[in-house]
Amino acid sequence: MNKILEGKYAVTMDMYPLQGKEFNRIYPFYEFLKEGRLTTTACRDCGKKAFPPRVVCPECLSENLEWVDLPTRGKVLVVTEEEVGVPLGFETPLIHALIDLGGELTLFSRVVNVKQGELKEGDEVKLTVFPVDPVSVEGKKGAVNLQERVFFAFEKA
């Protein structure tokens, strides 16, 4: 559990998705992310590449999908620096950007390892993956297992 949340909420707010196979239909996304790959689903029937990853092709409704790689470098389209009023567990400033991933898709992400005022439209950025709070999962005979989790952001290339 996120330490900063302890004692503050009767029900803890968890800002990250559960990523294990037993909880998440798109668990391969997180497996690939641990390898530094940014992936999504593409349709084997009609060829449509969708983002975010889907369970059904939004073009032809086929369930015959495969995982494909996306570019891990992109260009910043817009930046906003969030200075106050962020959810519990986050520290300001948070720098958010809309990123053009090699013309293939537009993605919303945080940009880390950059100071306020340093990031602007047109800057090149690259993927970065980092661990986030693990989640405890009940195992057999009352055992509690910690499930590792990761998430991604971008940083200046």
Add this chain to the structure above:
Amino acid sequence: MDDLKGKVAIVGIGEVPSGRFPEREPIVSAVASARQAIIDAGIKKEEIDAVIPTAALWSPQYNTELVCCRIVEELGLCGKARMNFQVFSGGSSCCNMLKTAAGLILLGLARSVLCVHSDRLGTGVTGQGGIDLFSTAGISKEWEAPYGLHYSAIAGLITQRYVYETGTTEEQLASVCVSNRKWAELNPNAMFRKPLTIEEVMASKMLSTPLRAKESNVLADGGAAFLVTSAERARKLTDRPVYLLGEGSRVTHFALSQEPDMTRFAWAEAAEEAYRKAGLSPEDIDVAEIYDSYPVFQLIGLEELGFCKRGEAGAFVYAGNTWPGGKLPMTTNGGMLSQGHTGAGGGVALMVEAARQLMGKAGERQVSGARFAVVTATGGTYMDSYVTILGTEIP
């Protein structure tokens, strides 16, 4: 069904003041608003056979009470009402409530439909709780919430892009808040009624660049209701029925990054559909109740609905055209920036305000001779674009 024009009308409205009212439970806001709307319409309450409460965000338990017919019981309609169900699409709920009511009436499934909203976002959540709620509600749990962004960061991003594309100035953006406040000064139900200047807006603290604190809506407790019936019944009740003349809408995305153009959305398509159905054009509109939540959305609305050319809305508002006495009165209750953000009620308040102006019941802020009004509304992270045209005449 394409032709709703002039078939149903709003005949009664009710509203309680928005703000922080710890002693006023949300059911009180709902029932008081509904009572006002029934009295305003001058009908017997037994004529109401459908009740549509939209959702309250502050408490799932309270919301379940709304789903489970509490308002029907409170109003003494048990055994008489034929249906009670929820219509909810966040900020755009008001337009879906009206459309649903219209459909039920046109198909003969209901005679009179009571649409109600109440919520307690002012005193029902803590300051941090409100931030947490609006950093998760309607924001993609998997793809966007993990970055810790609040709606003000989303609005900041959209504002940044809009400024980049149009050259709109900080002063012009701030003037939208001033326009809304000038109307709120005349609105006894508004949360903020003290005069506001452009300088004060620009001196307020930065939330998420370039968006400042006084450019943000403020969470509030509130409630409102409107009563819808057939045009024939409406004409027997009043000589100023507020007819539904046209509506248009598009759903554009769930995750904001999937919106193809976050400085336009689908307002132009929705507006074209609504104007066409109503047989009206932007020049015919007397009052524009444009959904705010943040000032950039009113500028986008003015442009996409055809009141201004692209990139000119900022100068239009700055020059005072949307203020009391201006040529296009806009968001005449003060909007969520000044009346307060009551959840889905932000849109309901605009629908009620449009009807109020057309009924000639807007008191000090009455737009004289208002015949046609447009209402816009959107929910989630601006996931949909709804345009509704109301009027006291059927053109």
